Each structure stands twice: as structure tokens, then as C-alpha cells.
Amino acid sequence: MPHHEFDCSTCIPERKKHAVVKGPGETLADALPAGYLSTIPGSISERGCAYCGAKHVIGTPMKDVLHISHGPVGCTYDTWQTKRYISDNDNFQLKYTFATDMKEKHVIFGAEKLLKQNILDAFKAFPDIKRMSLYQTCASALIGDDINAVAAEVMEELPGVDIFVCNSPGFRGPSQSGGHHTICIAWFQDKVGTVEPEITSDYVINYVGEYNIQGDQEVMQDYFKRMGIQVLSTFTGNGSYDGLRAMHRAHLNVLECARSSEYLCNELRVKYGIPRLDIDGFGFDALSDSLRKIGLFFGIQDRAEEIIKAETERWKPELDWYKERLMGKKVCLWPGGSKLWHWAHAIHEEMGVEVVSVYTKFGHQGDMEKGIARAEEGALAIDDPNELESLEAMYRLKPDCIFTGKRPGEYAKKIRVPYLNAHAYHNGPWKGYEGWVRFARDIYNAIYSPVHQLAKLDISKDEIPTGSGFVTRCMLSDATLSEETKNAPGLRQYTGKFDVIQDLRKKTTADYPYLRQDSLTQLV
């Protein structure tokens, strides 16, 4: 795997060790991009800060908590409502966020009194919420405000409340990954084991590294409940604060996003002997294997096979319809940390696309190992990418679509490359069997959008077709397909609803015959 040097980065020679091309016959032992190093100033990196990783990514999805940042209001504003981790309590944590709004005078004279008053005001404004997570920012950390002491004072004055303190100011690590690490260790050390849960099943799991983006967690939880499994806690999507304090009583940790929360699973294994099972919720084969493993662990594999059979029969014909039309399309898989390896093989195998590049904004070398292992030969793997390198890669690789965040997605659109939001999705959820078909549909819609096809024409020099004014996606996608493929019996486009989560939320215990009747009170 030769290291790849971007033309635009020859002036930053240290960037060369951050990109490799997977060559024929080469292995992970030949080369691996460097990872989790300090961001190079001026490189226009795609990374965020450690405060963002702690609060925005992991802390705020907890649904029954007042999330308060001690710092300037900009930190809080920029990490509010920009990620679609919905919850089944009417999205309380998306609607409300809290900040102490530190000003210059607080930086000079200290802001602990301001913090204490803000905490008391927040609990008073929402008297039904007794839990809080409190986040350090750069400003409050640099002046040495002791937020732990303030939180302890409040907990003494208000005995019914519990406050989790996260000391992860922006400068604590090279990227948001530093924040993931900090909050995982802090939660483990300060909160796990402080609540005893009600156990309502013989099969109890923590679902770790799942943030309920557009309902992913609720899709997966439905599978688990159909198997009779109690999801004791979800770290942290649609998760409850007290449920997460009870993590120590689970039989198994089912881990999705290892990048953000493998630290927690490792510590739970060492201290409480809870095994860590890494799974994929994306892709029919990978998801089926994941459900089988969970079923085997508890001796209920027949229940897993029931779900796999039913879901595959329902959704495979629709996935295959899109696969016929996406075969050979080139995509760049450019997410934050873990989707490069969750998706790299599954989208190639099950949707027929060619992954020409993978990257990770804040991933470590472990993520690159997984991503490169699962990618095909010729893929360009980039660590800590920046805007100029991404543009150069797109000009060189000419992808039909990229899966990335909305910020790089915007400059992709400017050079007429459609993008899908890999962090928060376009029309998710994308996990589960139906979700995977929704993802395929979104890719299809992006690549065959008549507007994007039109946008590729340059009116200053290209011939603009005037004979055909009406074009549909199907006319574009089926233009080169054989009649046999176009009319393949049993294959069809996506037939699901716009919002699939509402139906899941309407389910009752009658829909889960394997769950015990008294499991209504289980912590989630």
C-alpha cells in the first residue's frame, strides 16, 4: 500500500503518512495511515473538538436529562439540534439545551457562582427532570472553574437530583474522539453501578455505541424485544440516565460504534466481567449474523432466525431492485469514524457500488484497519482529511455519490457531486433490513436525480438537450438495463412508509410475545 501524497498537500509533507491506496495483494501489515494525531493548523481539517465529541455526540442523546454547558453560548449553540438523535419522549433533549453564557467578566472574575445559579434555575424551570449532565468548555477550563465542586454543592442542596460532570474542554484531545474517550471513562467511573435496575428478562443487554439517529436504536430495539431481550440501557441514543447507571447488571454488551464507546465496553468487561460483542446493524448479511450471535449467546437463536427469515423475505426484493440499478456506481465513503467499516463491504456486496475511497475524520488506526480490510483493492484511504484534499480526490476519482457530513457535502455539491448525509442520514433510519433499503433508495435518488444530471451540464460550452424536457429517475436508471432486468418478477421499489418509527412506538407488549408481561417497567 503506497502512501498517497496529494498535490495540494506537498507543502505539508507530514500529510503523506495520512493516506494510502490499497494495492493488489497487499495487507494491513504493508501500510496503514497514521491516526489520531494532532490536527495540523491551517490544513482546514474536517474535525470537531473534544467538547463536541463528549457533549454533542455522546452526552446529549440521553433523553431525560438537562444538558448544560459551562462556557460561552456559542459552544452550546453549535452543538444543539444539528444531529438527529430523536427520542420517544417528544425529543426533549433536541428541543431544550442549556448554557451558562459566560462573558468576558466571568473569564476575569470566575464563573462558579454563575454556574451554580444556572443549575438551580434549570432544575426549577423543569421540575419533573431530576438529572443533569454538565460539560466543561475551553473558557471555563482555562480559568480553572471547579465544576465538580459546584455540582456536588447542588446535589447536597437538592437531594433528589443527580448531576454527571464531564470535564472535556475542546482542547482536551486532537478531535471529537478525545471527548468520546473522556465521557466514556467518566461515566464508567462516576455513574455505572450507582443504580440497581429491575430485571425483567433472562436475557439482558446493554446496547452500546448507538445514538438513535433518525430512529436506528428503536429499529434495533424492536428486533431485541421480538427476541424477548431486555435492553437494560442504550449508550446513549434514546437512553435514560438511570438506565445507564445500571449498566453493570447486563449479561452482554452489544457494541455498534466501537470508535466512540469501546472504552466503556472494555472497562465493563474488566470490572464486571460483561463480555463485549461487536455487531453491525447495517447490511442484511451482517445484521443477520449479528442477531444470530446475540441469539446464540442466550440460547434463543431460533427467535433470531424467525426475524431474519421474515425481514429478509419482506425487504430483499426491494434491495435487489436498487442493486440492479446501482451496480458499478462509484462512491466515496467519507464519514466520521466507524461507518467507513460498517458500510465498506456491505454496500459493495449488497448494493453493487464500488467504494473508491474511504476516510475518517476522527478515527484511530483501528478504524482504518477495519475500513481498509473491508474495502476493495484500489480504494484510497485518508485519515483526518481536509477540504482541499477532498476536492482533489473527487476530481481524480469522479465518484457518482459521496456519503459524508453536511459540511463537506456542500462543497461536493458545488462541484456537482451529489452527497448523502452519513452522520444524520437523509431519509433514515438506515439500520435494520428496511433501513438498508431506505439507504439504497436514497443513493438511487441522489445518483439518478434529474436535477443533478442537469447540473453537470455547463451552459457556456455544453450542448443542452432541447428535445427531451421530462426525465424521471427511472428513465435514467433503466436506460441501459435489459428488458429482463427491468421487468424482473418480484423486484420492486421501496414500498415502506415515510416515517417508520411511529408504528414501532405504537407497539405494545402484545406485539412482543417473548417478553414477560411485567417488562413494561424496564429501563431503556
Place this chain on the structure above:
Amino acid sequence: MNSKVEQLVNYIMKHCLWQFHSRAWDRERQNREILTWTRNILCGDSEVPADRLDRCHWVDAKVLANSYRVHFPWISELGTTEITELMKNVHERMDYLTITGSKNLELTDQHY
């Protein structure tokens, strides 16, 4: 033998995640336990471990062994000695790719 080993190793690399735990000692344990269980299952052993940590290794191995039988039918024609030799080579290769030959500098960090 080499091409058979590479087929089995490539399958793990494309489909599995258990081999990429955080630290070198975790990967040594994962490779040792899961590949030993895989060998046992391929040789017809039907033991199901009671200890939950062992059981977690066993489930990864059980699904891997089943996948091997489906995707590599030649494996069902091998005897116990051949399977043992084959899986020993797979284990060595996996240890090289994920531990001893890995360029991942975090493998030796003492903390999680």
C-alpha cells in the same frame, strides 16, 4: 495450503470485527479463543460453554464456522488433523496481520 488459509483469513477480514479489539493483549485473546472454538466446531465439537466470556467467543466462532461451511464447501471434506493444521495456520496469519505485523501504534497503550 496457503491459498486455503488466505481464503479463510480474507473472509474474517471482510465480515468480522472480533479481531480488531483495542489492544494487543485483547487481540491475542480474541484470536486464540475464537479460532480455537472455530477449529473445535469444525471438528464436530458440540460443547456450549457456560461461562459468559467464553460463550461470547463461542458465538463468534459458531457463526464463523457455519459461514466457512457455506462459502468454502471444501472444508467439510477435511479430516480433523487437516482442519487443526489449517486453523493453526489461520491463527498464525491472523496474529501476524492484527498484532505482530500491525502498524497500529495504539495496540501497546496500557490504558483503554
